[in-house]
Amino acid sequence: MSTPTRIYIARLAGVAVFDPNGDQVGRVRDAVARLRATGRPPEVVGLVAEMPMRRRIFLSINRITSIDADAVVLGSGTLNLRRFEKRLNELLVLQELLDRRVQLEPGGQPGTVVDVAMECARGGEWSLTRVAVREQTGRITRRGHLHQVEWDRVRGLSGIADNRGTANLLAVLEDMRPADLANALQDLPDTRRNEVAAALNDERLADVLSELPEHDQVEILAALDRERAADVLEEMDPDDAADLLNELPPPEQDVLLDLMEPDEADPVRQLLNYTPGTAGSVMTSEPVILPPDATVAEALARIREPQLSPAVAAQVFVTRAPQNTPTGRYLGMVHFQALLRESPADLLGKVVVNDIDPLRPTTPLPEITRRMATYDLVAMPVIDRNNRLVGAVTVDDVLDHSLPRDWRDRGVLGAAGTTDAVLDGADG
Template sequence: MSTATRVYVARIAGIPVFDPNGDQVGRTRDAVARERTGTLAPRIIGLVAEMPLRRRIFLPIGRITAIEADAVMLGTGTLNLRRFEKRPGELLVLEELLDRRVTVAASGTSATVVDVAMESDRLGDWSLTRVAVREYTGRLTRRGHLRQLEWSEVRGLSGHADQQGTAGMLALFQDMRPADLANALQDLDESRRFEVAAALDDERLADVLEELPEQDQIGILAALNPERAADVLEEMNPDDAADLLAELPAGEQEALLELMEPAEATPVRQLLAHPEGTAGSVMTSEPVIMAPDNTVAEALARIREPQLAPAVAAQVFVARPPMATPTGRYLGMVFFQRLLREPPSALLGGILDSDIDPLEPAAPLAEITQRMATYNLVAWPVVDAQDRLVGAVTVDDVLDHLLPRDWRDREHAGAADE
């Protein structure tokens, strides 16, 4: 092991794990402890690491040669890549202890767990030894006192938590990409998942919902009050919100649409009106749309906006006013590579690519994928019978509908890999 004999688990969450060759194999997500009888503190038996493709595996503590502030090092040997599953008598330190409401034994004061330390003895065995807690002072104007206590000095660390907050978990998740956070939420038990999801702000929760399997999306949405659920749906991309609402009974679907702002609900309603498996049902109704008299410089500024997905920002669709879908007459598209080659003052109307025949809203998925594969495009315009642009099908929309419906499900992924 490393020279460090005490490690606070929350501080190493998310740091990279390296094999003996110096290659990164994943990132730490938690520590696994085995509970012991009496007053003995749980013994650490390993770490949980997240590997590429969203797989969590178990790293036995004996395989770990060093735990530093910014890295975990592994010794030689073969890793067991089977998906980690907690066994009876085991404890996931961060998931189950962080934010837990406990009692300081000496004073009877209520406190919240903010971190837990694991420490090695002279034989190299690791145990949970100290607990960092924040005591409640009862004063609204002051934060509670932060204290470090021995494991035996804190009550309420064993068994099911009567109360567990979310502040510590949210801090751990703060810098995660939405897909990684969605992955982490799937690893929590259902009640904990709903608590953490509800504590996210509307925009963050919307981004995460778009990365979750349908059953988890529905469960989290149902756990929110209807007004909050409508606010979150407003923050989602219209096509993703439509996909989620399509899984709900008609009455619940309409109730949520009524609670949404009309301007946000309208494009979602339009998408829901198209038959499943058609261009109209999978398209995004908010591609980048500009007028023919806009300049190259204006177009480049538009596609640089950070909230745009790469597939959406890869081209600009040009149409007559109005610019919101359904637009005026669709004229053509300009790829971002062409924008880079033209003078900033050039007008979009003069550099259009109008040779690409748009899709009709009723075009089936097979036709869409064939066209994209033939012409190597990442987005395709969709127009109605009046030649108005109503949306664009992007490559990520197509992939979402070509893959099995449960491709985001961790259980499905784990079974497929084994």
Template sequence: MTTATRIFLARVASIPVFDPNGDQVGRVRDAVARPRAAGAPRVVGLVAEMPMRRRIFLPIGRVDAIEPEAVVLGTGTLNLRRFEKRQGELLVLEQLLDRRVTVVATDAAAAVADVAMELDRAGNWSLTRVAIREYTGRLTRRGQLRQVAWSELRGLTGVGDHHGIAGLLAVLHDLRPADLANALQDLSEKRRFEVAEALDDERLADVLEELPEQDQIEILAALAPERAADILEEMNPDDAADLLAELPQGEQEALLDLMEPDEAQPVRQLLAYTEGTAGSVMTSEPVILAPDATVAEALARIREPQLAPAVAAQVFVARPPMATPTGRYLGVVFFQRLLREPPSALVGGMIDSDLDPLLPSAPLGEITQRMATYNLVAMPVVDEKDRLVGAVTVDDVLDHLLPRDWRDRDSVVASSDLGVSHG
């Protein structure tokens, strides 16, 4: 075991976990403790998140070392069953960060900022120290951060009274949207809505795109209608259309009316297409340039950080206007070609026009066959007037070919559970 005998758990959240061979198993997401009748709760293990969003239990006895940058496991068999918290167990980070507690000696109100586990002489880890900030004035956190013993606080066990989620947000801050979406699925409904409410519009929009449809609907319904419309504006139009398509017609229209007209228009257009066609799965905002744009301009556009890799893999060339539906569609220029040409060259001189575009009515079977045949990550979609109306990307296709509940972590892992419980 590591020479460190006291470890603050929020500081090790998200660090990688390695097996004895040096292969990464996953990342730390939480610690599991069991309260005792006398004394501080004993830590029984860590929760690690593996690829495919599976969370597993790592018994504390399997942990060889906890270092600042990694957790290292000892030898032995790894139980790959999805972790499920037992009754009475405590998920330290999820349930204690930001919990409002009372300092026994002074009856002062405080909020939990972090919790430390400590190694005793018998080789057991327990939750012994808590970092808190005391409330002052009108419940505003102005007090200095300080450490106290677990026994010096009331309110650390039981249901708890949460008055903020700053600590939890700090732990979740560096997660990718897909990982944050997975973490939200592990939170209680109340905490999930609190986190969603606290995220900024752009971050919440990114996370919603990674959640199962039912969770998307529940979170959107919990927001004020004006905020919900703002979130939809931040989402990719195709993702916003997919989400709105799950709502009753009246709610759809109400939210579309609250959106800015120029943001709502492409979403309305996508909703009008038949489900399972190119029109229904395409993005209406691919990278589009006029033929007199330069290679330098094209490279600057595809370097924009908000673009998905599949969208940034090519630029589509069309006559003005450049917003969909555009003027006459001319062809596509792939980014490898852009890298081989001088910055001052015009994209109109390097158009690949051999790729026949899709019609909005093209079914998914035709799309996947053509993308596979020509090794493409995106295909243009044009209307009957030969105007570019969007592009279908490989991630759009996969999203609609997979089962509807593929983003639901429980459905992903259920088929491979081993039937062995933790502890």
């Protein structure tokens, strides 16, 4: 094991894990410590790493040849890819200790855990030895002093934590992609998950909710007051908001829709009216739409907007006014690759194509899948009987609704992880 011999674990969160050949195999998400009945500090037995497909596995501390705040390197041998499950006498350091209310000895000064250090003894055993605790001052405008003290000088590190904050755990999670943060939330106990979710800002929470299984979405939304829940729904894409509201009883749907701003609620109401399993029920009602007299330069500027998903930004739909769905007459679409090949001053009406029949709101999902695969499309327009564009079905919409309903559930993903992989000097 390489130096340093003392590492603060919050600094490891998100650090890349590499095999002996230098290929990245995952990222650190937590450390696992084994509680000891002798009063000695807990022994660190390994790390939890997140692998592709959101699978979290256990990395034995004995398998790690190098560990620091920049990288974790594994030695050769067999890597167990079974989904990590915490044992009864184990502790997940970041999940269970960050933001915990404790008392410093002597004197019982109250404080909050902001980090925990693990340290390697001469025999190679790693233990939790020091705790970074910030004093509670009782004054909003002043932060308390930060103390780094020995493990045995802190009371309240074991047992059930009451009245925990979220600031330090959020600091560890803040750089995660929404899908990874959603995955991390599924590892938390329900109460803690709801606390952390509620502490996210509306836009961040909306993004994370879209990546969670339906039952978790409903439970988190139910834990919010209704005004906050409506604010979060406003930040979601209309199709994602409609999917979530579909999981609620109709009376609760109506209450939340009434609390939303009318211009945000209207497209969601329209999507709720479509039959499940049809283009209308899975489409987004906010694709990129421009008039035929817009220029190629204007179209390229629109699809560069950072809030657009890659599938939505892959093409521009061209219609007569108005450009909000339902639009004026649908004229066709232009793929972004075609935009790159044209002069920036050219008008979209000159380059638009309409050689593929649009979908109807009633088109069933299997037919949508077949047609998108046939023409190698990432999105297709949906028009009504009056030839007005009402939305677009993107490939991610199709995937979301083609996979089993519980595909986002961690338990389902983990069930597949029952094989081992070999990390050796030849194959990595």
